[in-house]
Amino acid sequence: MRRSAAPSQVQGKSFKKTRFIPPGRSNADVSKEITKMSPDTKLFQCAEQSQNDPGVCSSNPGPTEGIPREVGDGTRVDPLPPVHSASKEITESKAQEEEASSLLKYFSVVWCKASKKKHKKWEGDAILIVKGRSFTLKDLEGKDIGRGIGYKFKELENVEEGQTLIIGGKEIEILGTVSSEDFNSGKCFQHGSGSPTVPSSQAARKCFSNPFKSVCQSTQAQGNRQNDCRPRHNPCTPNALVMPRPDENHQWMFNRHCSPIVDVVIDPHLVHHLRPHQKDGIIFLYECVMGMRAVGKCGAILADEMGLGKTLQCISLIWTLQCQGPYGGKPVIKKTLIVTPGSLVNNWRKEFQKWLGSERIKIFTVDQDHKVEEFINSTFHSVLIISYEMLLRSLDQIKTIPFGLLICDEGHRLKNSSIKTTTALSSLSCEKRVILTGTPVQNDLQEFFALVDFVNPGILGSLSSYRKIYEEPIIMSREPSSSEEERKLGERRATELTRLTGRFILRRTQEVINKYLPPKIENVVFCRPGALQIELYRKLLRSQSVRFCLQGLLENSAHLICIGALKKLCNHPCLLFSSVKGKEFSSSREENEERNLCQGLLSVFPAGYNPLQFSEKDSGKLQVLVKLLAVIHELRPTEKVILVSNYRQTLNVLEEVCKRHGYACARLDGQTPVSQRQQIVDGFNSKYSTDFIFLLSSKAGGVGLNLIGGSHLILYDIDWNPATDIQAMSRVWRDGQKHPVHIYRLLTTGTIEEKIYQRQISKQGLSGAVVDLTRSSEHIQFSVEELKNLFTLHENSHCITHDLLDCECTGDKGHTEDASEGPVASRQCQLGPQKSDSSRPLSMSQLKQWKHFSGDHLNLPDPFLERIRENVSFFFQNITNQAPAV
Numbered sequence: 001m002r003r004s005a006a007p008s009q010v011q012g013k014s015f016k017k018t019r020f021i022p023p024g025r026s027n028a029d030v031s032k033e034i035t036k037m038s039p040d041t042k043l044f045q046c047a048e049q050s051q052n053d054p055g056v057c058s059s060n061p062g063p064t065e066g067i068p069r070e071v072g073d074g075t076r077v078d079p080l081p082p083v084h085s086a087s088k089e090i091t092e093s094k095a096q097e098e099e100a101s102s103l104l105k106y107f108s109v110v111w112c113k114a115s116k117k118k119h120k121k122w123e124g125d126a127i128l129i130v131k132g133r134s135f136t137l138k139d140l141e142g143k144d145i146g147r148g149i150g151y152k153f154k155e156l157e158n159v160e161e162g163q164t165l166i167i168g169g170k171e172i173e174i175l176g177t178v179s180s181e182d183f184n185s186g187k188c189f190q191h192g193s194g195s196p197t198v199p200s201s202q203a204a205r206k207c208f209s210n211p212f213k214s215v216c217q218s219t220q221a222q223g224n225r226q227n228d229c230r231p232r233h234n235p236c237t238p239n240a241l242v243m244p245r246p247d248e249n250h251q252w253m254f255n256r257h258c259s260p261i262v263d264v265v266i267d268p269h270l271v272h273h274l275r276p277h278q279k280d281g282i283i284f285l286y287e288c289v290m291g292m293r294a295v296g297k298c299g300a301i302l303a304d305e306m307g308l309g310k311t312l313q314c315i316s317l318i319w320t321l322q323c324q325g326p327y328g329g330k331p332v333i334k335k336t337l338i339v340t341p342g343s344l345v346n347n348w349r350k351e352f353q354k355w356l357g358s359e360r361i362k363i364f365t366v367d368q369d370h371k372v373e374e375f376i377n378s379t380f381h382s383v384l385i386i387s388y389e390m391l392l393r394s395l396d397q398i399k400t401i402p403f404g405l406l407i408c409d410e411g412h413r414l415k416n417s418s419i420k421t422t423t424a425l426s427s428l429s430c431e432k433r434v435i436l437t438g439t440p441v442q443n444d445l446q447e448f449f450a451l452v453d454f455v456n457p458g459i460l461g462s463l464s465s466y467r468k469i470y471e472e473p474i475i476m477s478r479e480p481s482s483s484e485e486e487r488k489l490g491e492r493r494a495t496e497l498t499r500l501t502g503r504f505i506l507r508r509t510q511e512v513i514n515k516y517l518p519p520k521i522e523n524v525v526f527c528r529p530g531a532l533q534i535e536l537y538r539k540l541l542r543s544q545s546v547r548f549c550l551q552g553l554l555e556n557s558a559h560l561i562c563i564g565a566l567k568k569l570c571n572h573p574c575l576l577f578s579s580v581k582g583k584e585f586s587s588s589r590e591e592n593e594e595r596n597l598c599q600g601l602l603s604v605f606p607a608g609y610n611p612l613q614f615s616e617k618d619s620g621k622l623q624v625l626v627k628l629l630a631v632i633h634e635l636r637p638t639e640k641v642i643l644v645s646n647y648r649q650t651l652n653v654l655e656e657v658c659k660r661h662g663y664a665c666a667r668l669d670g671q672t673p674v675s676q677r678q679q680i681v682d683g684f685n686s687k688y689s690t691d692f693i694f695l696l697s698s699k700a701g702g703v704g705l706n707l708i709g710g711s712h713l714i715l716y717d718i719d720w721n722p723a724t725d726i727q728a729m730s731r732v733w734r735d736g737q738k739h740p741v742h743i744y745r746l747l748t749t750g751t752i753e754e755k756i757y758q759r760q761i762s763k764q765g766l767s768g769a770v771v772d773l774t775r776s777s778e779h780i781q782f783s784v785e786e787l788k789n790l791f792t793l794h795e796n797s798h799c800i801t802h803d804l805l806d807c808e809c810t811g812d813k814g815h816t817e818d819a820s821e822g823p824v825a826s827r828q829c830q831l832g833p834q835k836s837d838s839s840r841p842l843s844m845s846q847l848k849q850w851k852h853f854s855g856d857h858l859n860l861p862d863p864f865l866e867r868i869r870e871n872v873s874f875f876f877q878n879i880t881n882q883a884p885a886v
Ligand SMILES: Nc1ncnc2c1ncn2[C@@H]1O[C@H](COP(=O)(O)OP(=O)(O)OP(=O)(O)O)[C@@H](O)[C@H]1O
Pocket: 273, 274, 275, 278, 304, 305, 306, 307, 308, 309, 310, 311, 312, 351, 354, 437, 438, 703, 704, 705, 706, 730, 734, 735, 736
């Protein structure tokens, strides 16, 4: 050991007698500290040579003094300490050198600035990493707060528990060793995140075998309390769903008045309806919000796939917590706040009514006529349902209400901690927070942090520590250039992050309810473009704007205008015509550019063309649509159709088609007042409805709606973002649907629509992180190569998507690729490989396994497809659940 560097020699005797008052220790410990400090206190040199201990550096001059060096990550290190004489260095054995390089130890330490002050306090915890002949000191946020290299192996090897050292101007005390397992997983950095007090709900449930025996023992002492502490529902009935009882830790923390423990039992009226996964989900939610899964944290993320009944699970939780509690039977909460997209406010009310009737619980929904004040003044309403928009407007009032539980429906919108809504909701004092989302939450590590930190603030530390401890190592490990060591560290950190957050995130996939659902027949239909469409398409591709785009000469969003024009043309040429005719006086730059682009096309339209009297023959897809509607109407007169487009103008065209053919229709788009939306949905779902068609703008109202009144869903156009389409498709194939569900995705053969579809299902589209409803196409970047591909019309192919699949068939035999051909490609979650997930977009190789036929195929297996074949060049079809009797 370097005696020359001992504090007694460097800093004089006063330092030797330094008295520490470490946080949380009694004065009795101080004498021990002193003994530890001297003479064994070791002095190390470090990167963070503090200004106030110059003596450390200069006390022992040596050969390398004054030459700054760099450590691995480029950090400049102060001059190496003159630790040993040159001759000693030379005599160090080679074997020792080798030993040194394999030395790797981790210690938990406390630290404070080294000073001569009498009364010092430890300033924080840290992790000391001793590696080879160097050390690094990291705070619990993962930040380096000290480092140094070039020590003698022996010095570092002998570091042990209880020692007090000075390194880089910091005084540290070694508290204990940290296993490499705990370091690699990042566990040693976790503070305050708590560990599960209940390992699993299964284990917890075991202790219920005889609830009356141990629970609520009616001793004399409990006397009058006996009646209060009986479970609200009998936990002994065969189907009783009993919540896990709190363990001793929980009781110690929350049962301050030593009330008797009472079983919390879900209302049998609800249990009767619950699916098995919903029962598990309710136990999960209960454990989370009661703080039984992570000490001191009461949040949960329920990320079940769309249609799994997240609403019912929450209603069960609310109803239970508002009436019952484990301590003396006292209700855990009094009031609940549910925040949801505007179009779902009334859906929530309906679901409450559906499952609990109107007497058990009083719901208050905020709208134009019903303000938050009414809820504040009401004594009998206990649940407030409000839209995100209204919440922002009434935040000050909402803050005054002591909500016990906060539920954020479609909560993936809180993924950005800096947006207004997240800030507003975070400012509420309510600790029990639940996020509901059907969208996977683990695809982006920063968004993941925001959601987790919202429900359980601080559980992953600060954002900067999260980045250092999890995000950076995980991302680094996925770089092709990462070392073996980096790869392993990243994997371990990812595993640990999953373990840590897995306690309060639950996701189940569609498969769990498949058996309760009717068959689903999905079709991708490639429609031949009409003659006018082809002519206009060619002309558009030859336009100056497109040529400039391909030469990279146009700025900003010019390519988006060209893409927009092509998409309109695919829907119907009349939409292009209207872009010129309807907008002569537009002041917006985009509209002007679009008008200029389309102006040159007018000569292609027949003289006297009137867009309002459009012909169905001018659009391949519209022709297919008209025939499809006719055959559904004819073969399934009692069934109804949802017709989806992303554009209001297209919905206008489709509405006009409905009128022409005498089909009654309902419509919901971005302009439909929020207050009317549920009524429109209910009207359509009702068996008394005379509407045959529901026109839906997927962007406006797709999320969360139940449109089980319809069993045929036609996606008229395609969005860049597969999540938009997946959301729309999930509206019909869900609990309550009685008929086999038919889904038709219409694409115009050889055009940009096929390219968008390919992008949706190819790796490129997926790695662009578009599996997310809140991302819009404006953020998609295109290379010139990609634009060239987008701006090409393939006139001679039946289906360029099929051509890309490398499938050997010619589309004439109803070909299906052997499903055993290999693993199906899917997007990797940043936390590691995921289970199959039906809300993820289809991949190319999955598509290859679908049945596929060319339009010329002789025996189409489906009467609906048979009727439209004349205008169709290719079909893909996939049937989930058993084959329907079509
Ligand atoms: N156990 C059940 N039995 C019958 N119907 C159910 C059951 N659970 C839920 N449902 C019904 O299933 C439909 C879908 O439920 P819900 O709207 O809660 O889905 P979700 O999980 O919120 O989906 P999304 O992510 O699309 O919002 C609703 O009509 C609901 O009433």
